[in-house]
Amino acid sequence: MRLLLRRAAFYLFTAWAAITINFFLPRMLKGDPVSAYLQKNQGLVSPEAADALRTLFGLDTGKSLAEQYADYWVLLLSGDLGRSFSHGLAPVADVIASALPWTVGLVGIATVLSFLLGTTLGTLVGWFRGGRGDVIVPVATFFSAVPYFWMGLIAIAVFATGLGWFPASHAYGKGTTPEFSAQFIGEVIAHGTLPALTVVLASLGGWVLGMRNMMITVLDEDYVTVAQAKGLSRRRVVFAYAARNAVLPQLSSFALALGFIVGGTLVMELVFSYPGVGKLLLDATNAKDYPLMQGLFLVITLTVLVANLLADVAYAALDPRTRQGEV
Amino acid sequence: MFTNRKSITGLVILGLFALLAALADVVAPFGPLEKDYTALKQPPSATHWLGTTHLGEDIFSQIAHGTRGVLLVGLTAGVLATLVAVIVGVSAGFLTGWRGESLSALSNVFLVLPAIPLMIIVASQYDDPSLFLISAVLAITGWAWGARVLRAQTMSLRSRDFVQAARANGEPLWRIIAVEMLPNLTAVIASSFVGTVTAAVLGLTTLAFVGVIPITNLNWGTILYWAQQNGAFPEFWWWYVPAGLAIALLGAALSLISFGIDEYVNPRLRSAGERARLQKKRTKRSTA
Numbered sequence: 348m349r350l351l352l353r354r355a356a357f358y359l360f361t362a363w364a365a366i367t368i369n370f371f372l373p374r375m376l377k378g379d380p381v382s383a384y385l386q387k388n389q390g391l392v393s394p395e396a397a398d399a400l401r402t403l404f405g406l407d408t409g410k411s412l413a414e415q416y417a418d419y420w421v422l423l424l425s426g427d428l429g430r431s432f433s434h435g436l437a438p439v440a441d442v443i444a445s446a447l448p449w450t451v452g453l454v455g456i457a458t459v460l461s462f463l464l465g466t467t468l469g470t471l472v473g474w475f476r477g478g479r480g481d482v483i484v485p486v487a488t489f490f491s492a493v494p495y496f497w498m499g500l501i502a503i504a505v506f507a508t509g510l511g512w513f514p515a516s517h518a519y520g521k522g523t524t525p526e527f528s529a530q531f532i533g534e535v536i537a538h539g540t541l542p543a544l545t546v547v548l549a550s551l552g553g554w555v556l557g558m559r560n561m562m563i564t565v566l567d568e569d570y571v572t573v574a575q576a577k578g579l580s581r582r583r584v585v586f587a588y589a590a591r592n593a594v595l596p597q598l599s600s601f602a603l604a605l606g607f608i609v610g611g612t613l614v615m616e617l618v619f620s621y622p623g624v625g626k627l628l629l630d631a632t633n634a635k636d637y638p639l640m641q642g643l644f645l646v647i648t649l650t651v652l653v654a655n656l657l658a659d660v661a662y663a664a665l666d667p668r669t670r671q672g673e674v
Numbered sequence: 675m676f677t678n679r680k681s682i683t684g685l686v687i688l689g690l691f692a693l694l695a696a697l698a699d700v701v702a703p704f705g706p707l708e709k710d711y712t713a714l715k716q717p718p719s720a721t722h723w724l725g726t727t728h729l730g731e732d733i734f735s736q737i738a739h740g741t742r743g744v745l746l747v748g749l750t751a752g753v754l755a756t757l758v759a760v761i762v763g764v765s766a767g768f769l770t771g772w773r774g775e776s777l778s779a780l781s782n783v784f785l786v787l788p789a790i791p792l793m794i795i796v797a798s799q800y801d802d803p804s805l806f807l808i809s810a811v812l813a814i815t816g817w818a819w820g821a822r823v824l825r826a827q828t829m830s831l832r833s834r835d836f837v838q839a840a841r842a843n844g845e846p847l848w849r850i851i852a853v854e855m856l857p858n859l860t861a862v863i864a865s866s867f868v869g870t871v872t873a874a875v876l877g878l879t880t881l882a883f884v885g886v887i888p889i890t891n892l893n894w895g896t897i898l899y900w901a902q903q904n905g906a907f908p909e910f911w912w913w914y915v916p917a918g919l920a921i922a923l924l925g926a927a928l929s930l931i932s933f934g935i936d937e938y939v940n941p942r943l944r945s946a947g948e949r950a951r952l953q954k955k956r957t958k959r960s961t962a
Contacts, residue, residue: 357782364783372795477949485926488933492925494876496883497898497918504908564942603785603819607873610790614880618902628791629884632798640795647788655786 354659358652365648369641370419373404384432396430400638403429428645429638433631439642443624447646449518450623453539454612455654457546462601465551469558469597470590476563483555491552495611499545499618506541513541516620542619546612557600561593568592595666602658606651613647678944681934687927691920695741702735706892718912725912728904736897737916743893744875744924747809751874754813756867759820764851764859766821767828778825784818793877797886808887812874820866827862831855861939868932872925879921894920 392400402418410418422428428439472480507515519534565571566589574588613625620626624643631639694701703721704710710730718725724734766777796811797803803811831837840854856863881887882895883902897917901910937944 357779360779361783361786365787368787488929489922489926492872492876492929493922494879494883494918496880497914497921500898500902500914501918504911508908560936560940560943564940567942603822606786606788610788610792611876611880613788613790614884617884628794632794632884632886635798640798644788644791644795647791648786651786651788 358656361652362649365645365652366420366423369645369648370416372644373637373641392430392436396436399427400429403638403641428642431631431636431639431642433634433636433639439638442627442639443642443646446622446624446627447650449621450613450616450625451650453543453621453623454546454609457543457612458550458605458608460543461547461550462554464547465554466558466590466594466597468551469555470562470585470593472555473559473562473566473593474585474589476559476566484559487552487555489552490548491550491556493549495546495549496614496618498549499542499615502541502545503618514538515541518622538621542615542621546615549611550608553604554597554601558590558593558597561596562589565589565593591665595662598658598662598665602655602662605654605658606648609647609651609654678934678937680930680937684927684930684934687923688931691741691924691927692745694738695745698735698738698742702732702738704732704735706736706739707731708735715910715913717910724916725910727900727913733897733913733916736892737894737920740893740897740917741920743805743891744878744921747805747812747878747893748871748875750806750809751812751816751878752867752871754809755817755870755874756820756863758813758817759824759866759870760859760863762817763821763824764828764855767825768832768851768855778822781818781821781825784815785822787815789815789873790877790880793881794884794886797881802888805891808878808881808891809874812877813870816870816873816877820863820870823862823866824859827859828855831858861935865932865935865939868928868935872928872932875921875924875928894918 399422402415402422426440428443430436431439431442434442468483472483503515506512514537516538518538519531571584571589574584579588613623613628615621616623616625617629624647628640628643628647630636631643703723708731710726710732712730714726714730715728716722716726716730722732722734724732724737726732727736762777762781766774766781768774769777792815793811796814797808800807837850837854840850845854878887878893879895879898882891882893883898885899887895894917898914901914901917933943
């Protein structure tokens with residue numbers, strides 16, 4: 348219970364910190380792109396929307412910092428993230444909401460897949476250490492050092508343009524409208540396969556190496572020797588005794604690496620012109636669309652936080668010690 | 675560490691890159707931005723070892739000169755991040771109560787913040803960020819992992835006998851930390867330094883590829899940026915393959931160095947392969 352409270356406090360604190368950083372980021376900006384924009388587009392922006400933007404960007408200089416901070420929270424809690432300059436002043440929240448499912452679907456599935464595959468592979472390589480499987484170590488080292496976006500570019504060059512197996516960009520065909528039909532779902536899968544495979548391939552190496560090293564450390568423990576001496580089947584020793592314990596640190600490093608992984612995969616979306624939040628962030632950066640940039644950073648951070656929470660739950664499910672109260 | 679095959683391989687590759695960066699003016703046959711309009715988009719040849727760009731710039735020369743930017747930013751960011759990691763991590767491990775807890779909470783927050791989006795947003799606020807500024811941004815987003823590992827290690831050292839003895843002797847706090855504890859943390863610090871340099875190299879090239887860093891700052895990511903902007907994909911492979919390979923090779927070299935350090939710290943990893951092979955041989959002999 349104490350552990351649960353501590354984790355809850357951590358999540359609340361991190362969410363608060365992310366929101367507060369988001370509050371201060373635009374206030375550290377040089378110059379004032381927002382009021383310049385408002386000036387230029389006078390009449391187009393409704394007075395309420397302009398007020399919201401001023402609050403978000405700290406332009407209501409008449410108020411104290413504390414008042415600005417309070418106003419900012421009120422806006423956030425009502426779901427108002429301002430208006431996006433580059434999307435015809437559509438609410439930022441709506442713009443992000445249309446992109447988020449694509450990223451969560453693609454990056455989420457690919458990351459989980461890569462973790463499961465890499466951990467299984469690492470288990471086997473660790474168990475058969477000294478065998479032929481050790482070849483995988485230098486290969487995995489190389490692949491874990493390859494930048495995602497470069498691997499994406501190569502994948503497009505080879506499999507999309509070269510061999511023509513997959514479409515090179517976008518989430519679905521140009522003429523199709525999103526609907527719940529077999530054809531649309533098929534297109535989404537066809538378009539998502541190549542980016543997903545690239546993410547899996549680029550991040551697999553890290554999980555293989557991490558799990559291999561944990562396995563090797565765990566395999567020296569007495570309980571593994573005892574399990575073998577008892578004559579348990581190899582399968583049971585590997586998965587129920589060794590891997591079961593080796594996976595715990597692997598899982599906690601998965602939770603901690605999430606922020607890093609998600610950041611790297613976002614750039615992939617630029618390469619594949621995939622309509623997710625990463626592409627949106629880069630477009631917003633090029634268009635100097637500050638409200639959208641701020642909103643995106645907040646949403647990306649909170650999404651990573653939720654993913655972290657899920658990894659934590661999985662950890663608690665696997666490690667009975669966390670459920671026993673006093674740890 | 676210097677007798678370990680993995681770390682020696684890593685150090686040799688790193689050394690070659692350092693040499694390439696230092697001698698770029700001598701090694702590179704052309705200036706990085708020298709244009710030759712008679713040789714546009716040429717495949718590799720005797721004059722242009724790795725071919726040319728759409729403006730006739732020599733790609734090998736660009737990579738050689740780009741190595742400088744990559745190594746300089748990577749090392750600066752690594753040093754800055756490691757400094758912060760040591761200060762925050764060791765204090766968090768040494769202090770008890772709310773001060774230690776809040777420092778540890780701080781590094782946890784920075785671990786969760788997605789680094790690349792944060793870097794993109796901060797870097798895009800500047801029209802012409804200097805190399806040092808870029809390094810600082812990379813360091814701000816990269817110190818947390820090292821701090822976390824250092825905190826754990828410091829906490830386990832804190833209760834060891836030799837630290838208790840130093841305390842009982844009335845040694846001042848700075849001396850306990852600097853003289854008694856830091857030598858025992860060297861391997862962890864080195865490993866986290868190598869890790870941050872790797873992350874910084876990836877971060878820098880990503881930022882350059884995305885176009886957030888001005889193109890005047892030549893590095894491997896800039897080459898990839900130009901390649902993508904000018905339709906190098908897929909046919910002009912010599913334009914985009916070498917730069918990406920260079921990033922991966924440097925990253926692999928750094929990981930090899932850190933494996934060497936890991937094996938030094940954890941002897942089980944060092945001998946895993948050999949022992950397993952020995953055991954197999956022994957069982958074969960006994961069954962034969």
